[in-house]
Amino acid sequence: MEICVHGLGYIGLATASLFVHNGHKVIGYDTDDRVRRRLERGEPEVTEEELETYVRDALDGELTISSHPEAADYQLICVPTPYDRDAGRADLQYVEAAARNVRPLLRADDVVVLESTVPPGTTATVLSPILAESGLEPGTDIGLGYVPETMLPGNAVTELQSNDRILGGIDADSTAAIEELYGTVPTGDLRVAPDATTAEFVKLVQNAFRDVNIAYANTLALTARDYGVDVREAIRLANNHPRVDILRPGPGVGGHCLPVDPLFFAERSDETQLVDAARRVNDRMPGYVADLVAEALGTLEDKTVAILGVAYKGNVDDTRNSPGLEIARILSDPETAELRVADGGMGATEIRLCDPHVTSPTLELESLADALDGADAAVLTSAHDEFADLDPRRVGSLLGERVMVDPLALMDADSWEQHGFELVGI
Ligand SMILES: NC(=O)c1ccc[n+]([C@@H]2O[C@H](COP(=O)([O-])OP(=O)(O)OC[C@H]3O[C@@H](n4cnc5c(N)ncnc54)[C@H](O)[C@@H]3O)[C@@H](O)[C@H]2O)c1
Numbered sequence: 001m002e003i004c005v006h007g008l009g010y011i012g013l014a015t016a017s018l019f020v021h022n023g024h025k026v027i028g029y030d031t032d033d034r035v036r037r038r039l040e041r042g043e044p045e046v047t048e049e050e051l052e053t054y055v056r057d058a059l060d061g062e063l064t065i066s067s068h069p070e071a072a073d074y075q076l077i078c079v080p081t082p083y084d085r086d087a088g089r090a091d092l093q094y095v096e097a098a099a100r101n102v103r104p105l106l107r108a109d110d111v112v113v114l115e116s117t118v119p120p121g122t123t124a125t126v127l128s129p130i131l132a133e134s135g136l137e138p139g140t141d142i143g144l145g146y147v148p149e150t151m152l153p154g155n156a157v158t159e160l161q162s163n164d165r166i167l168g169g170i171d172a173d174s175t176a177a178i179e180e181l182y183g184t185v186p187t188g189d190l191r192v193a194p195d196a197t198t199a200e201f202v203k204l205v206q207n208a209f210r211d212v213n214i215a216y217a218n219t220l221a222l223t224a225r226d227y228g229v230d231v232r233e234a235i236r237l238a239n240n241h242p243r244v245d246i247l248r249p250g251p252g253v254g255g256h257c258l259p260v261d262p263l264f265f266a267e268r269s270d271e272t273q274l275v276d277a278a279r280r281v282n283d284r285m286p287g288y289v290a291d292l293v294a295e296a297l298g299t300l301e302d303k304t305v306a307i308l309g310v311a312y313k314g315n316v317d318d319t320r321n322s323p324g325l326e327i328a329r330i331l332s333d334p335e336t337a338e339l340r341v342a343d344g345g346m347g348a349t350e351i352r353l354c355d356p357h358v359t360s361p362t363l364e365l366e367s368l369a370d371a372l373d374g375a376d377a378a379v380l381t382s383a384h385d386e387f388a389d390l391d392p393r394r395v396g397s398l399l400g401e402r403v404m405v406d407p408l409a410l411m412d413a414d415s416w417e418q419h420g421f422e423l424v425g426i
Pocket residue numbers: 006007008009010011012029030031032035078079080081094095097098101115116117118149150151152153256257
């Protein structure tokens with residue numbers, strides 16, 4: 001089957017490659033010239049090793065990069081859907097633009113599939129009317145539906161090929177046509193939703209579930225502190241119950257899915273208080289960690305803090321909504337520092353950032369040794385494998401003061417304390 005994929009970012013490129021690897025011809029279109037040029041040269045901007053090889057193989061095969069979208073049996077839309085905080089809703093401009101690009105290419109019986117994460121109802125009420133302006137009616141003349149992507153950054157290829165797929169068409173024929181396409185690739189089970197809106201809802205349900213569960217763990221961390229209880233030990237014990245499975249507290253929830261997708265629920269419902277509260281709890285965590293740093297140092301005035309990890313989680317290079325960067329921002333803001341430190345530190349704290357996975361041209365990152373050299377405290381904010389092996393002797397010889405803030409509990413507390421460290425956890 002011929003497929004045209006709109007959007008060749010993290011999801012679109014992986015999806016295009018998945019179909020190529022399973023015998024389809026895929027035309028890949030991205031509005032960004034730079035992205036297209038790199039791909040035409042066979043150089044995807046992908047830092048996950050396995051995914052990079054997977055994409056390169058597809059580019060060597062039947063994945064053709066085009067400067068314009070082309071007619072195809074299936075049009076797959078994998079464009080960004082950011083959250084517009086001022087407007088308080090999803091920004092669907094990229095989905096709408098892709099729909100307008102698809103419109104003139106449509107032929108009877110073609111099928112349009114949206115994979116981007118969207119508020120429930122988007123396929124039926126936003127995408128469908130734009131496509132209908134072609135003169136071909138979705139559900140009657142062409143197929144239309146929604147298939148969310150659920151692969152985990154850091155384990156992309158495995159999950160791309162093994163996760164169950166939810167799919168929902170706007171009518172039974174659309175669903176059947178979408179099932180026919182996704183049935184050709186090795187995934188887990190195909191799970192048919194009653195309609196596209198349910199499939200959209202389920203994607204949000206999964207991410208909000210995780211966000212709420214992490215918020216619960218973070219709430220427990222804050223509460224346990226008031227009772228002098230070790231929260232990780234408490235969660236470990238609680239999780240022995242057959243129906244309890246609490247996640248891990250940490251310095252905050254980053255990435256561009258978990259901090260954003262739950263907000264899409266609120267678009268057409270006033271009943272999202274629990275999900276909204278979870279967002280607030282998780283958003284509070286970087287500030288809480290910054291407070292712990294200030295508390296451990298007594299003052300932030302003239303202090304130097306090394307933030308180890310600006311990626312939003314371990315072993316990835318994505319810095320979107322990164323807790324580490326947010327902690328750095330809070331600590332380096334003199335006004336915030338003044339508010340946060342009992343004896344009123346006024347000078348901006350010097351922040352040194354280090355991350356072995358991030359190669360961002362816009363961030364000044366230092367080597368581990370430079371970041372730690374003479375610093376008053378280190379804060380471990382991404383669970384990179386490289387940090388798990390940190391040697392307290394080496395870190396102690398570099399740091400000015402032996403203060404290690406470890407909100408992810410990566411370090412063995414006993415061993416670091418034996419080396420004279422004040423190890424601050426949550
Ligand atoms: N990254 C993830 O882990 C993940 C997982 C599941 C779902 N999603 C969802 O998938 C969607 C895409 O996310 P992503 O991470 O791939 O984004 P991305 O920013 O990595 O890539 C999106 C690409 O789409 C291109 N684009 C924008 N408008 C276009 C248009 N009209 N036509 C063609 N190309 C266009 C952009 O230039 C960009 O290269 C989002 O809705 C996201 O929420 C992401």
